Amino acid sequence: MTSDETVEPIEILEHKKKFDTKILYDQLSEKDKSILQQLDDQNKITCSYTGGSDSSLQITTNSFIGSFSLSLNDDTDKKRRINIIPKIFKDRENKWKDFHIFLNYAMIKDFKYFESGLHYYHRSSDSSLLNILHLALILEYEDLAKKGLLKSYVIHSENTSSMRGKLLLQHQMLNDAMKKPQFFCEFDELEYDSIENRVILEALTVIECTSEDSRIRMKSMDIAQRLSGIVQKTTVPKLTRRRMMQSYNRQNLRYQHIHKICDQIIDEAGIEDIYSGDTSHVVPVFYDMNLLFEEFVQNIFKNYYPDKKLRVETQFKEKAWDGEGDLGPRKMIPDITIWDGDICKHIIDVKYKIDSISTGDLYQLGFYIHEFSKLNDDIEFDLDIDSDDRDGKIEHAIALTPELPNSKSGKYISRTKKQVFVKRIDVNACLECLKNINDDENKNKLSNMLKDWIKPEIQSTN
Secondary structure (H helix, E strand, O other): OOOOOOOOOEEEEOOOOOEEEEEEHHHOOHHHHHHHHHHHHOOOEEEEEOOOOOOEEEEEEOOEEEEEEEOOOOOOOOOEEEEEEOHHHOOOOOHHHHHHHHHHHHHOOOOOOHHHHHHHHOOOOOOOOOOHHHHHHHHHHHHHHHHOOOOEEEEEEEEEOOOOOEEOHHHHHHHHHOOOOOEEEEEEEEEOOOHHHHHHHHHHHHHHHHOOOHHHHHHHHHHHHHHOOOOOOOOOOHHHHHHHHOOOOOOOHHHHHHHHHHHHHHHHHOOOOOOOOOOOOOOOEEEEHHHHHHHHHHHHHHHHOOOOOOEEEEOOOEEEEOOOOOOOOEEEOOOEEEEEOOEEEEEEEEOOOOOOOOHHHHHHHHHHHHHHHHHHHOOOOOOOOOOOOOOOOOOEEEEEEEOOOOOOOEEEEOOOOOEEEEEEEOHHHHHHHHHOOOOHHHHHHHHHHHHHHHOOOOOOOO
16 A cells, blocks of 8 residues: 555445445545546446535445545545445455456457566555556557667758758748858658657656556656657647547558557546646546456457357447438447357357346347347358258357356246346456466366356356
């Protein structure tokens, strides 16, 4: 725990109603009230107060997981950190370390940087939630620097001791009138000071000014100081940044992924000019568990689905509705589909549900079953293929939900005998395998989990 946070953090579970923090309204500084209002406006949390002379702060949580500090104005010089934690990690001894690994796998897509970033996950305290984008940028930059930073031609217009490039006559006449023994020239020079590198320097400076993790902050400052020796500290306007990100070529294509991370970091900070002033802007860190759980499960299927003869597609888009008049077409986008050539074999939807899936979820999955069965029927099969393999009918879909105390598993059957199997995923068991995925035993365990998840059978309960 950092020196200015000597009080135990307040921990609140997700989907908790009106948790009383015991922080009195009168203790909140104007900055604290501004942070709370901002988080409320963004629907990250809902703030309310108990009322009365000793009115205290109540927080209602939803699916957002986060960490932020309140400075308080009670002259104790102590911050109060509030951590909102996911239920799937609440009983874990190393819950923040495990959650950071979960974040890494959900957001960075693979464990490419896991070993490099491992020491960031082994925190000595549970005081704050790491902004995974900050870590991703640092590790991505180190990888980019090994490959070599991009040099671009930069136009210079200045006085030189010898002729370079094109002589600018209007400026040269001034030199001659003032008897300056110089040439005013316009010339190109190959330099690191390009928009591509300025965006990276800007994002690193944002991290330096907004991160609450001292190791991340110091690392970003070290990189930014080295980079600022060859790159100008200039804020790149959002439109310029986005225009650049839409026009990559062979020379700068390797910057595509790091620029996506930089763009998110700069936008998230919401600071118009990070180079003006020396004020530190601490940004609360929040993640939507609905999105993270989807990404986590999708990445496991993409990387570890055991049957290599089949193809895994995530967020597969297929037109489902034609629009007429002023209405355009609409697409269906199941989270995961598994294909044998052009034939869809399995439909899987990932639902981060605290209790059970809704009627709307069932209708959605029923629609997927109907439409993908019809698409399979439209495929022309080779007559030499066995008739069983030519049967494109889909009779079931799988809904994957996290294993939680109130989560339910089982099967729903429609009047037309279509089936939806609701299954639970033990995220912590997955993480234990992923931490040592190079070990054959763990790889086999994970493969067997995946097989069980897509089996059309009712899951056994513990």
